[in-house]
Amino acid sequence: MPTLGQNQYGKAETRVVRVTRDGAVHHVRDLNVSVALSGDMAEVHHSGSNAAVLPTDTMKNTVFAFAREHGIASPEEFGTLLARHFVTSQPSISRARIRIEEYAWDRVPTPGEAEHSFVRAGRETRTARIAFDGEELEIFSGLTGLTVMNTTDSEFRGFVKDRYTTLPEAGDRVLATDVTAVWRHAADAPDWDAAHEAVRGHLLAAFAGTSSSSLQQTLFRMGSEVIERQPGIDEIRLSLPNKHHFLVDLEPFGMKNETADGAVYFAADRPYGLIEATVLRDGAPARIPVDTTTP
Numbered sequence: 001m002p003t004l005g006q007n008q009y010g011k012a013e014t015r016v017v018r019v020t021r022d023g024a025v026h027h028v029r030d031l032n033v034s035v036a037l038s039g040d041m042a043e044v045h046h047s048g049s050n051a052a053v054l055p056t057d058t059m060k061n062t063v064f065a066f067a068r069e070h071g072i073a074s075p076e077e078f079g080t081l082l083a084r085h086f087v088t089s090q091p092s093i094s095r096a097r098i099r100i101e102e103y104a105w106d107r108v109p110t111p112g113e114a115e116h117s118f119v120r121a122g123r124e125t126r127t128a129r130i131a132f133d134g135e136e137l138e139i140f141s142g143l144t145g146l147t148v149m150n151t152t153d154s155e156f157r158g159f160v161k162d163r164y165t166t167l168p169e170a171g172d173r174v175l176a177t178d179v180t181a182v183w184r185h186a187a188d189a190p191d192w193d194a195a196h197e198a199v200r201g202h203l204l205a206a207f208a209g210t211s212s213s214s215l216q217q218t219l220f221r222m223g224s225e226v227i228e229r230q231p232g233i234d235e236i237r238l239s240l241p242n243k244h245h246f247l248v249d250l251e252p253f254g255m256k257n258e259t260a261d262g263a264v265y266f267a268a269d270r271p272y273g274l275i276e277a278t279v280l281r282d283g284a285p286a287r288i289p290v291d292t293t294t295p
């Protein structure tokens with residue numbers, strides 16, 4: 001007789017936009033919320049009884065109702081409210097996992113008092129994962145799609161060469177990546193929005209400020225900057241695709257194409273190097289799963 005293994009169910013990707021009004025000044029929080037619940041769900045799988053099943057449709061409604069009733073102070077806080085609600089209100093549910101992506105909107109500057117026009121800010125997405133099992137609350141914050149590029153101050157030399165190696169050594173190359181990061185707060189409930197902005201700032205500053213011998217070295221500097229400057233953060237995991245920029249061979253057209261002059265590059269789409277690592281405060285446990293940041 002086969003046995004039922006790990007199982008969870010829920011409503012994925014509820015898109016909820018909460019507008020708050022402060023007179024003529026409006027504020028927007030735009031989330032994509034996924035709920036996954038698990039617990040005493042043997043019967044629905046074995047006999048087909050739905051007696052313990054809170055419909056996923058109800059989960060979607062709860063997301064909207066909570067956004068109206070409690071507002072969305074931050075993805076982390078909103079996810080925590082939802083996780084606690086499902087576990088404490090449903091006897092059959094013992095664990096809730098909430099995943100949130102937040103899309104940022106910038107203001108369109110407008111003359112006069114009204115501030116209700118917004119423009120979507122790039123491809124960057126803020127992320128949060130909240131898990132609650134009735135006792136322990138685990139919150140991971142993060143971001144994805146933060147695309148950055150250094151047009152110099154990057155080299156890659158002295159690497160292993162075997163019979164298949166064709167890569168030339170690079171003393172001055174373009175370094176570009178789409179940052180995916182997930183971090184863990186040691187203490188509960190900081191000012192989530194301020195912490196997010198600070199981490200983002202440290203990541204950018206370290207990327208720009210590192211004279212790079214490899215993307216691995218840059219990654220470690222970026223993670224270290226966050227750990228060193230944010231006392232409340234104990235662990236950060238980074239996943240950095242190396243978005244290769246290759247010098248185009250323009251010799252056939254009688255043209256030189258050299259980095260030192262300002263050059264033309266072919267921005268390759270795939271394959272890409274993928275550099276991933278966790279950076280920890282000394283002695284802190286590693287709790288962010290390896291696959292959390294993998295595309």
Ligand SMILES: O=c1[nH]c(=O)c2[nH]c(=O)[nH]c2[nH]1
Pocket residue numbers: 156167213214215216242273
């Ligand atoms: O920064 C880099 N790290 C690597 O490990 C690597 N491998 C490679 O082909 N190019 C690069 N660049």
